[in-house]
Amino acid sequence: MTDTPADVLYEGANGHYYTDCQVTTNLRTERWKPCIRQRDPDRRLVETSDGGLLLLTPTDDLPAWAEIRVDDRGTRVVDTRRPLPE
DSSP: OOSOSOSOEEEETTSOEEEHHHHHHHHHTTSEEEEEEEETTEEEEEEETTSOEEEEEEESOOOTTEEEEEETTEEEEEETTSOOOO
């Protein structure tokens, strides 16, 4: 990964990728609730709004179908295989 506007990228156990901005927003808006943060190795476990658990692990690699976009919502990872939400 080179020259991205994201400080940290996370790979979710759900197969999705998130920027630090997305993680912070989800925690701030209480869509996710922090459960456990492990420092070595660095991992986060959060509870999602539907009551599930999501493990987030920092990564330096994005798959070819993912790209980082910056807009008025912040820096986010977009799955380019799907149509954009309105």
